[in-house]
Amino acid sequence: MRIFDTHCHLALLYEDPVSQIRAIDEAKREGVVAIANIATNLYDFFTCYKNTKNVPNVFHTVGLSPSEVINPIKDWEEKIEEALTYPNVIGVGEIGLDYFHKYGDRNSQIEFFIRQLEIADKFNKPVVLHNRQAGSDMLDILKSKVPSSGGVLHCFSEDTDFAFKIIDLGLYISFAGNLTFRNAKNLHDVARAVPIENILIETDSPFLTPHAYRGKRNKPVFILETFRYLAQLKGIPEEELATILFENSLKAYKIKSYEIS
Numbered sequence: 001m002r003i004f005d006t007h008c009h010l011a012l013l014y015e016d017p018v019s020q021i022r023a024i025d026e027a028k029r030e031g032v033v034a035i036a037n038i039a040t041n042l043y044d045f046f047t048c049y050k051n052t053k054n055v056p057n058v059f060h061t062v063g064l065s066p067s068e069v070i071n072p073i074k075d076w077e078e079k080i081e082e083a084l085t086y087p088n089v090i091g092v093g094e095i096g097l098d099y100f101h102k103y104g105d106r107n108s109q110i111e112f113f114i115r116q117l118e119i120a121d122k123f124n125k126p127v128v129l130h131n132r133q134a135g136s137d138m139l140d141i142l143k144s145k146v147p148s149s150g151g152v153l154h155c156f157s158e159d160t161d162f163a164f165k166i167i168d169l170g171l172y173i174s175f176a177g178n179l180t181f182r183n184a185k186n187l188h189d190v191a192r193a194v195p196i197e198n199i200l201i202e203t204d205s206p207f208l209t210p211h212a213y214r215g216k217r218n219k220p221v222f223i224l225e226t227f228r229y230l231a232q233l234k235g236i237p238e239e240e241l242a243t244i245l246f247e248n249s250l251k252a253y254k255i256k257s258y259e260i261s
């Protein structure tokens, strides 16, 4: 059985390279054989990429999350574009809108987001999308600027109707550890309703630790809890589900199967 953690933040999980590699190895031993390491800022991207770029089956995205809108570093667009030419840099993210934290004002968040959607299109890379309390603006923007290489709305937390609108745009939705929360009835409904071909799973580590490990910092190996929970919700045997989700992950990130060792 092979599992793909499609969204984790190695740089936020551990600062030192040895611990980052240890978390990757621990996950691999349990069948979590591939990882997408998602950037939130450029400092973390460049340091973590340097540490882990030669680790097989670890892929990277580069981008600025909405929190960076307030004071992005100089020449950030050129730096993202340069990073997109590096080996194993597979997408632009995470990018999006976050009205919960009220970073900057709404217009500057939107402008920042659209600029990065344009970079993704220019480099034919999928996008990794972050949405928090900004669903209607997110949908409007995506509809008017459908990402040409697709992508994924990570840590899905909206309702079923919203999920289908995202899927209609050719994007995937991804469930994180909060799927396993007993009171997440809304998310359980979404997971049951959406076709399995449109779903990915992720840890978003160090955040959103699954129910079974609550109180601990989340790490890639904990994705197995979310995986088993999804198998139960969907009534799909685990072996079969693992195969489908792995294929979905490769498709979403445009990774060829021969690139996985």
Ligand SMILES: [Zn+2]
Pocket (backbone or CB within 6 Å): 007, 009, 038, 094, 154, 204
């Ligand atoms: Zn994230």
